[in-house]
Structure formats: C-alpha cells, structure tokens
Amino acid sequence: MLPYRLFGGGTYGGQVAKGLQSAGRSRIRSRGFMAWLMAAVCFGYSCGTSVEEIILVEGRQPEIDRGAPSDSAGGAPSIWITDRTGKKWDIGHAVARYGFVPEKFAHGLGPGAIPPILEPLLLAPGEPGYPDRNQSFLVIGTVLEEDARAYPLQIMSQHEIVDEEIQGEYVAVAY
C-alpha cells in the first residue's frame, strides 16, 4: 500500500493512494511509467500543482464505438474511443494495422491535461539561475550538432513534451 501520508494524509490522501494502487494493479508495471508517476506525484505535491487529479484514474475501460470505414484512418473500420473531455479518437487503423487493443487505451485525460512546453526558456552557463554544477537532480540530456541541452525531469514530468528547435532542427524532447 502506498504511504497515503505522501499525498497529504487524511481521507483525501488515502483516496489518492488507493487510486494509485488500483490503477497500478494491472497497468503500471513499466519502470519508466512508474518513475513518471512517482515523479509527477512528488514534484506536483511539492510544487503545489493539482497532479492528484491526473493520478486519480478510473479503472474503467474507454468507451468504444465501432463504425463504418473512414478515410482519415487509412481505410480501416473506425473504432472510436472517448476521453474524459468527451473528445473522440479514431483508433481503427491502429487496431487493424498494428494490433492495438481498444480496451488497453487508458487514462483518456484529454489533450489539455498534460500541455507541452511550446516556447522553452533555456539558461546558458553564467546566466542568473543557472544551477550549480554540483547538483544531482535528474535531467534528460540531449546533444544535437554540438548543442547540448538538459531538461530537468521535474519539469518534464509535468509536461511530457518540449517542442524545441535545436540548430535549425525541429524536435520534440519526450519523457
């Protein structure tokens, strides 16, 4: 059982921990996802953001509607899954071509829940706020055409994606 005190204790903390536990029973085996989840909890809690909402995942499967073939899905029969904002996504091609199982799509938080960073602000050495070189916080490190950049996991866990331009190349840094 996850320590509910980590989530502020009390009834709400207990609910969050229970939500994590039930969400985790069958889905969260991947180390990477668990790391993201715990990072999001810890960093969200310390940063005062409402990460708890993201974690309280219902265990139910997505609503699935099967329909007629659709051109936009590459010709495969449409299969619609509805996320919690009511937005529908056609996964028919994913099922037909790649063997995706509709019931295994999870969370469905909607596209606004984890907004990407679209205009990243980067600090260079010597600029105010550049972190001390001895600090050991985790980062995603990238080098492209000798342009090295670090993306702290604390930030990445809240946004998942940074849409960047590095030396004229358009890239997405992903956690």
Added chain:
Amino acid sequence: MYSRELDGEVLTLAASGWTYENTFVLYDHETESLWYHLEGTDGLTCISGFYADRTLPEYFAMVTRWNRWVKQYPTSKILQKKRQ
C-alpha cells in the same frame, strides 16, 4: 527526442492524454494524428490519423544527473522552470 518535421511541415507534438501499455500516446496539433513509440522500433510511428504509418526518427537523449551531464558538456544549456 524525436524529429517533428514531416514533408516540409513542422508538427507540434503533445501528449494526447491516453496511455497504452504504460506509454504515452502522442498526437500532433496539426492533424490530431496519433503517434506512438512501438516496441522494438526506433522513433515514433503514426498509428492512426492523417499521417498513418509515417514515422518520425529519433535523436540521442539520455536520462542522467545534472552534475554528470554538465561535467561532460560544460556549455550545456538547461530548461528553465516555466514562468506561467
């Protein structure tokens, strides 16, 4: 880290809010196609939508500690905490 250039267009990638087998399913703002890193492949594959079956190649990236990273790359820039 993935390229987000395709056919001369620049895609805006983001989390769709879905996960599949504990991995985030991405999408692009421009066409709302779904993008996923298929196990055993490199890069992202469009699994559904306008760009179905197209791929986006990946670039080197690693999870490490700041002190180790900046020792290896002393001129490295770092993402600042978002102000908004």
